[in-house]
Amino acid sequence: MKAAASAPAKVNLALHVTGRRDDGYHLLDSLVVFADVGDRVTVEPAPDWGLTVTGPRSAGVPTGDDNLVLRAARLAGGAPARITLDKHLPAAGGIGGGSSDAAATLRALAALDGRALPDVLPLGADLPVCLPAAPARMSGIGEVLSPVPPLPPLHLVLVTPDVAVPTGPVFAGLARRDNAPLPRDFPAWRDAAEMAQWLAVQRNDLEDPARATAPAIGVALARIAATEGCLLARMSGSGGTCFGIFDSRPAADAAAASLRAAHGQWWVAAAGLIPPESAAARRL
Ligand SMILES: C[C@](O)(CO)[C@H](O)COP(=O)(O)OP(=O)(O)OC[C@H]1O[C@@H](n2ccc(N)nc2=O)[C@H](O)[C@@H]1O
Numbered sequence: 270m271k272a273a274a275s276a277p278a279k280v281n282l283a284l285h286v287t288g289r290r291d292d293g294y295h296l297l298d299s300l301v302v303f304a305d306v307g308d309r310v311t312v313e314p315a316p317d318w319g320l321t322v323t324g325p326r327s328a329g330v331p332t333g334d335d336n337l338v339l340r341a342a343r344l345a346g347g348a349p350a351r352i353t354l355d356k357h358l359p360a361a362g363g364i365g366g367g368s369s370d371a372a373a374t375l376r377a378l379a380a381l382d383g384r385a386l387p388d389v390l391p392l393g394a395d396l397p398v399c400l401p402a403a404p405a406r407m408s409g410i411g412e413v414l415s416p417v418p419p420l421p422p423l424h425l426v427l428v429t430p431d432v433a434v435p436t437g438p439v440f441a442g443l444a445r446r447d448n449a450p451l452p453r454d455f456p457a458w459r460d461a462a463e464m465a466q467w468l469a470v471q472r473n474d475l476e477d478p479a480r481a482t483a484p485a486i487g488v489a490l491a492r493i494a495a496t497e498g499c500l501l502a503r504m505s506g507s508g509g510t511c512f513g514i515f516d517s518r519p520a521a522d523a524a525a526a527s528l529r530a531a532h533g534q535w536w537v538a539a540a541g542l543i544p545p546e547s548a549a550a551r552r553l
């Protein structure tokens with residue numbers, strides 16, 4: 270018997286850094302959504318834990334105990350399993366690859382034999398939001414999740430320029446750590462254009478330090494913004510993945526095709542959002 274779960278790309282539509290705790294971790298206020306592109310995790314019972322990494326983005330991804338998939342599985346406990354991770358998302362890209370994989374592993378193991386999903390695991394600030402993989406307002410250092418109004422249909426183009434951007438140094442490069450939070454109440458956005466307008470006055474506070482370490486991010490943002498129909502271009506997480514918002518799938522597909530043609534070395538994907546209520550969609 271096998272069970273599988275998808276590990277969708279996490280996208281920080283806005284990410285405000287509002288403070289820093291005594292232990293050095295930063296306080297965040299972020300609007301997080303999940304795109305319908307991602308990795309896939311399959312589990313099957315086995316005498317010992319094991320991991321195989323496959324797929325177009327498997328190069329360089331750890332295959333041993335330092336992979337978050339194995340760390341999450343061991344910490345969750347229960348009978349061992351053979352895990353296959355099919356990697357489609359670029360690692361160290363700001364779209365939560367490792368955290369989303371870890372969360373998908375826990376969902377797949379729960380589907381396999383009914384073991385409980387752990388509430389807290391010391392595996393990174395992005396893991397809590399990746400467990401439900403539903404749109405959320407994320408605060409604290411990532412552990413406080415609150416619901417957001419229903420989202421309008423959004424079409425994204427995700428672009429990772431050919432750079433790996435480690436998260437710690439980007440936080441360390443912040444010029445200010447006491448920035449304003451997101452507005453207290455979120456409106457009920459009626460369509461993609463209205464949402465893009467609202468997001469345009471929010472920020473990703475990590476963009477400046479990320480651009481300083483990886484200038485390709487600035488190039489990607491400019492190229493995305495220049496595509497036809499792009500309503501807004503921003504960076505996700507600590508980068509380097511950037512995204513454009515479009516109001517139709519054909520517009521997103523056309524922008525993705527033109528970016529791919531001009532920048533063969535970039536990872537480019539057109540995507541929608543996964544339906545928030547659809548746990549089943551995450552197992553497809
Ligand atoms: C930037 C985000 O992607 C936004 O969703 C996440 O906050 C990062 O989450 P993550 O990749 O799971 O990050 P972690 O593995 O927990 O932390 C990596 C490093 O980033 C810094 N870090 C991370 C999260 C946070 N709230 N404050 C921080 O200062 C710390 O230096 C930490 O050592």
Ligand SMILES: Nc1ncnc2c1ncn2[C@@H]1O[C@H](COP(=O)(O)OP(=O)(O)OP(=O)(O)O)[C@@H](O)[C@H]1O
Binds near residue numbers: 364370507
């Ligand atoms: N399953 C995994 N997939 C990708 N990288 C992993 C995985 N497990 C561990 N890693 C390690 O974690 C590092 C960060 O990868 P990850 O994709 O989680 O970063 P990220 O997308 O920047 O995360 P975030 O959006 O949470 O900041 C990689 O350089 C890699 O060595």
